[in-house]
Amino acid sequence: MSEPRKEAEKAKYSPDALDRRIIAHLRADGRASLSKLADALDVARGTVQNRLDRLLETGTLLGFTARVREDYEMDAVHAVMMIEVVGKSTTQVIRKLRGLPEVHALHTTNGKWDLVANIRASGLAEFDRVLREVRMIDGVSNSETSLLLSSV
Structure with missing residues (x-):
């Protein structure tokens, strides 16, 4: 086909x-x-x-995953990243973001930001690397990231 x-x-x-x-x-x-x-x-x-x-x-089901206890990754860094995309490059940017294993969820949104990514990294050094990788993707014009400190 x-x-x-x-x-x-x-x-x-x-x-x-x-x-x-x-x-x-x-x-x-x-x-x-x-x-x-x-x-x-x-x-x-x-x-x-x-x-x-x-x-x-058809891509409806993307794969299978294991669920783990919340305290399993005690040192993991969790963050929400808002991403602004240039022009009509959203599809290309989404494809690249889905290729990053640290991006656990990706959402389109309205307003100033085009995409919201939930990021999980094993530590700050890995988190820093992921931020650099996302910002280097062609079509990403701006981003803002917030670390998630605790669940309430």
């Missing part, structure tokens, strides 16, 4: 109720087996496999 056609398919795909139920189960248990998901959803194992393949292929 050609690249433009793949992109068009991704844009057209809209998850249905079963897809949303699969995603909800995976949010609760990202390691759930196909059989466990099929039993929980009362569908065939092959149906779950086909749906997962489509969710991954």
